[in-house]
Amino acid sequence: MAGRPESLFSLFGSLEALPGIGPKLAKTLGDAGVTKPRDLLFTLPHSLVDRRPVATVRDCPAGTTVTTEVEVLRHFRAARAGAPSRVLVQDQAVELTLVFFRSSEKWLEKQLPVGERRVVSGKLDLFDGKAQIVHPDYILPITDAPELPRFEPVYPLTGGLTQKVMAKALGSVVQTLPDLAEWIDPGMVKKEAWPTWRQALGAAHAPQTLADVAPDAAARARLAYDELLAHQLTLALARRQARRGKGRATRGDGHIAQQVLQALPYQPTGAQTRAISEIHADMVKPLKMNRLLQGDVGSGKTLVALMALIAAVESGGQGVMMAPTEILARQHLESLAPLCADAGLVIEVLTGRDKGAERARKLGALAAGEIHILLGTHAVFQKDVEFHDLRLVIIDEQHRFGVAQRMELGSKGQAVDILVMTATPIPRSLALAQYGDMDVSILDEKPPGRQPIKTALISGERLDEVVAHLKRAVEDGRQAYWVCPLVEESERSDLQSAEERFRSLRAIFGEGVCGLVHGQLSSAEKDAAMADFVAGRSRVLVATTVIEVGVNVPNASIMVIERAESFGLAQLHQLRGRVGRGSAASTCLLMYQPPLTETGERRLKILRDSEDGFRIAEEDLSIRGAGDMIGTAQSGLPKFRIADLERQSDLMAIAQSDARVLLEMDPDLTSPRGVAARALLWLMEQDRAIRLISVG
Structure with a gap:
């Protein structure tokens, strides 16, 4: 595939090309994760300073920012070294003092000549009951007053940066933004009344009211959707890649499954039965399965996993189930061994603890196809572990594999089906962010007999x-x-x-x-x-x-x-x-x-x-936020600059279906909208997705 579109070159250039940013500030920004104009562009203001002028500050509360026209009455020099200089001014109703530390008298007299009028803007304080502004943000001649922004954006800052430097640098990036073709579905743009990408960035960096910095403001919602769409396109491409990998139709005849189900002391729940049939339906297709089984504590995932493993064995193959710890691998063995023994299945466990002759025996039996089901820790993926005919890999919990690791696992070359299980109920928005490349089965019932x-x-x-x-x-x-x-x-x-x-x-x-x-x-x-x-x-x-x-x-x-x-x-x-x-x-x-x-x-x-894990997870998300909740470091959760997973989960769901539909209609992204979507992927630095289109 061609490289990054030329229209985006300027956004991926050097920060030092921007006004007011030299090597030192560029390094400061780089330490905060902003290394190019594109990163700066996606650093949106988090609030606003209201600089609309008032006739007098008399009724303004202390601590607020005020802008007013004043007459300069007199200067008071600093009484001693380290003391401030003061300038007495008057608006239409009251006198107030402008306070300056370490400012030269000469500069002050030039900025604020006695008898002249100026517009001043800054934070209003009370000192001994009298109004004052310490170091006003702006002192302007009346003729320059129209240049003062009515609403000034406030950016997250890092050491050495000021709002003025941010505003100036961003002003120049926004002014030179390229016109990019629309990648969002036109029906969606119309329904939401969203601006174009370029208009949205212009509006987001020049908010006119407090409502403009809210996540649901049209410009921000659109930019959040761009981010979510790029993410879901990446996942949809990963999903397509996983399915493209020639799978094999794994069709069990049910004779072992029937034996095991009859030996159970209880009936499977409706949710278990549904999940088993969804998994079997995936396995019989000649495509690789890539499914997530999500179930609350005690919802019976182990039985569903066993039924999937049995289907692999019935069709002449083998299955492996990987647990995060040795304790769990051995526990799976204890709970599954009796059921397997009754049905004549050979099940073994392999962990890092197996050494020497014992390990060699297990590896030999595995390669000869004498072990039907293997349980273990990640040790089951070491180089010398060879299967006779591996059909199914089940990853249980805790690895919380990100998309990249799942793709790696799927690319081990075997045409294996993959089932990932998690006992951590995940709110829908996070499940889509983390597992959007997978099909999902949910166990939402408890097996009979589980006590409250x-x-x-x-x-x-x-x-x-x-x-x-x-x-x-x-x-x-x-x-x-x-x-x-x-x-x-x-x-x-x-x-x-x-x-x-x-x-x-x-x-x-x-x-x-x-x-x-x-x-x-x-x-x-x-x-x-x-x-x-x-x-x-x-x-x-x-x-x-x-x-x-x-x-x-x-x-x-x-x-x-x-x-x-x-x-x-x-x-x-x-x-x-x-x-x-x-x-x-x-x-x-x-x-x-x-x-x-x-x-x-x-x-x-x-x-x-x-006791409802899904309800608890939703509450946890609203209290703690996405990153803390899953522990972003190991979660495989993407980091979004604009999108807010807690508040914009509905947008994530729309982005997922939109991405899948776009790829069904235009698998190689060659239509006008497809080409625009490629530009979006470059813009959002989804390089992995871009490689997947190229191999597409």
């Missing part, structure tokens, strides 16, 4: 009561998790450490009653502690969040989370989901350290009042 969990908030000051309650429960034969935020006591933090809590509980409950699991233990130590807890030999498992996902001990019916206010909502919801898996009534105690902030209290109350 009673959740209570309790102050850390009542620790003794909690321990006493726990002691009685343990004596009655119940089991409990006790989750702590940190592993060891540290100088930096007063968050309770797992090691410390384990020692104090062991002193109360006696030897052998408490177990300990955290990330710094060796795999063997973690497995031994888990095995003791699963078998009921230990009754209280003190842990960090390593038990967040997937751990399944039906007899455990109490979850204590210490310093609950320091965890994310989604994480708390995951942890709570470790109980309520058996027949006993279950409790989750959220212990917090008072006083809670207003937000902290709101978050914990949402959790207390709801």
Whole structure:
């Protein structure tokens, strides 16, 4: 494909070509992620200064910016070194003082000659009950007053930059903007009454009212949509690429699946049945499957995964399921092995711990096709792991693979189907941003028999009561998790450490009653502690969040989370989901350290009042914002400069369907709108997407 369109060259040039920006400011901007005019252009003002003139400042509140015409009455020199100079002026009704630090008398007399009139604009303060403006932003002769902007945009600044420098540099970029052809569907532009791209940037950088800096202002909404459309085009191209990869029709005959379903002690839910049939429908097509299975805690994803793996085996192939931790890989083995054994399926687990002869045996059996289903950590993708006929890869949770990693995995050369599972309910807008290249199946029902969990908030000051309650429960034969935020006591933090809590509980409950699991233990130590807890030999498992996902001990019916206010909502919801898996009534105690902030209290109350992971996720998004919620670093979530995922989720959904429709109608983006869309991808630096069109 041709390179970047010539019309965009100026936007990708040097910042130093802009007025007022030398090497030093260019470096400052670069440190803030602004390296070229295009980045500057997408740095929009976040608020406005109202500089409309008033006849008098008499009724203006202190702290506001005022603009008024004044007569200069007299100058007061600085009384001593370091003291300010003052200039007394008068508007139509009151006198006010202009205050200047470190300004030369000569300069002041030139700017503000006694007896002449000037327009001054700046922040109004009161000092000893008298009005004053310290260092006015503007002092203009009456003839120059029309040049003063009525509404002045306020930009996010970084060291050494001033609003004036930003405004000047941006003014020159906006004036020389190229006219680009329209890439948005004309019907959408008309329906929303959106300006063109060029008009939108002009308006966004020259807001006339406060409404113009709101996300739903027409110019801003249009620019946000441009960003979302470029992102969704990239995902749609990635999705097309994944599907283009010659898949293979994987068609099971159902004979093993039937056996397994009949052996289950319960009927699958409607949501499970629907997800299984969506996955099977993908697998029988000669295209690669690229599907996300999203289900709340305890919604039964493991059964759906097993049914997909069985379809791969029934058609003569193999399946692999990758878990984020060894604990989970082994737990999948425990829950699936009995079902597989009844149906004559060979299932094995492979982790980094397998060495020597044992590893060689497993690899040999795998290459010979004697292992039907392989479970493991990312170790299953090491170079020497060869399958006889791999048909399906399931990635479970936690990797939270971004699009780039999923594309990498899909490009391993095998015509494998890919199913990604997540137990973290994600609000629709984030799911589209993160997984828009995938088709989605949602499990929104709980399997029969899952117990509701009673959740209570309790102050850390009542620790003794909690321990006493726990002691009685343990004596009655119940089991409990006790989750702590940190592993060891540290100088930096007063968050309770797992090691410390384990020692104090062991002193109360006696030897052998408490177990300990955290990330710094060796795999063997973690497995031994888990095995003791699963078998009921230990009754209280003190842990960090390593038990967040997937751990399944039906007899455990109490979850204590210490310093609950320091965890994310989604994480708390995951942890709570470790109980309520058996027949006993279950409790989750959220212990917090008072006083809670207003937000902290709101978050914990949402959790207390709801067990619906999707509702909790939406609330979490509105409180914390997208980046914090998923932990942007590892989330694969794009960083948008203008679009706001919390407030513009509807635009994200429209952008997804628009991108898919455009590519269906114009797969190579060669129509006039397609060519415009290519320019958008260059503009938004979606280089990966551009490569995908070229290989298209």
